[in-house]
Amino acid sequence: MTDGSADGRITELLRSWEEPVLDRWIELVGGSVRGRITEPELRSELTELYGLVQRAFDGDDTAAGELRAALAEISRARARHGFSPSETAIGVFALKQALYERIRTTRDQRAYGDLIDFSAYVDELGLATFETYAATREQVIANQAEELMELSTPVVKLWDGILGVPLVGTLDSARTQVVMETLLQTLVDTRSRFAVIDITGVAAVDTEVAQHLMKTVMAARLMGTQCVISGIRPQIAQTIVTLGIEFGDIVTKASMADALAYALDRSGVRVTGGPED
Template sequence: MSKGTGDAHLPELLRSKRDAVLDRWVELAVAGVRGRITESELRTELSELYGLIERSAGGEGEAAGEIRAALSEISRARARQGFSPSETAVSVFALKQAVLEQVGAVGDVAAYSEFAGFSAEIDDLGLVTFETYAAAREQVIADQMEQLLELSTPVVKLWEGILGVPLVGTLDSARTQVVMETLLERLVETGSQFAVIDITGVPAVDTEVAQHLLKTVMAARLMGTECVISGIRPQIAQTIVALGIEFGDIPTKGSLADALAWALERSGSRVVAGAGG
């Protein structure tokens, strides 16, 4: 976009028709964002971009990098706000129509011949918005997945010195890492000596799931915590036997209640049923 001033007509048109082009650009872009940001906010963004594009068209080489930086920031903001890639890029592409209308109105043949190069530059900037948007959206999704993992792997206090880790759904490598980190953090905070890992909500146990469970137990043991696995239903037990999975010396129980009773007994605590009223 940096042809230099010289006899170039399009840079002069961008300067002399700035208000008309900018107004039309904002008008076209407002339709694309569907009211999710205000016209005032959009005008502020596009005014900054227009100034940079005007400088670049006038031959300022450093303005090109500033344009891409500004577009990248706008694209990241759009990704966080939930805009689609098309809605994000339309604000850039709309500039071509706004400029072309002014070129036609002025009737400057030289400016029209320069428009092809200008259009190609705007297309490149549009690609910048797509690429930045895609990367930002992937990061948003990754952050949301991490938050969901943390919410789906709570570590709760069942009794004094006893923590519970109720697992629901598939246990994969990423989730195992979150479980271990959350459990170890809680062990440091509470100094608990026992942890009950309940897999009642895990639909199936295969060799991979068993390995993930073993990793979690070993990590807790390194912290001095004894673990028991509960929720071993009959069909789960049959699968474990059929696969030849060995839990070694890790105690397993059929229900959370049995596991809690085991942990209470090991900790020296005793639950006494109250007398009926």
């Protein structure tokens, strides 16, 4: 900020009215967050900001940097804890209202004019706060999407040396990459010889999905693991034939049970206790 007379008067008003303006600011912000922050925590937070605002608006560059850093950290914390954009922004903009209400009670006409520059400064801080909040929320959403994708692509142990990869939903490039990475890492950990990729829950299989599956199978094959694709329902089989999709020498089975039986047989395991035994 510059050291103009208007700035100096606003700074003086902030100092002389610190208690009532700060109390009103805390009241306004406290109402917007609806008790999600305790009053002592909010008072400590806004008291620090109030002091930084005074110094920064008076031309203290160090305080200006500290103020922006503090607001950025508050914005990130609000975003991570699920506060709305308006709940975050009011924490800054309410300072203007608190000061305006105090000026109105004094009927100081000169102070009304001085308030314009201060309002513009607070608006600038509020915009920076919102930008930080938005960036943090985008990162939070991206992290959650990645976690959900990982949860939706589990690799489970069906038998010694046999893994199962049940897929549900849409299989796109990003998800296939997660499937491949998870499967290959599990193969390293377990040294499994077979992997059953079950697509019973995959809504549709087209050329792109088939290519994704084949890439995963080839990657596993390079690790010394044979993949079996199961869950090819009649409708899916008809689509595959219509599109002319070729799985080559990849073994396919109608169900995961059939695929597991195949893998067990190739592993030399004979399961007894069935109805025919």
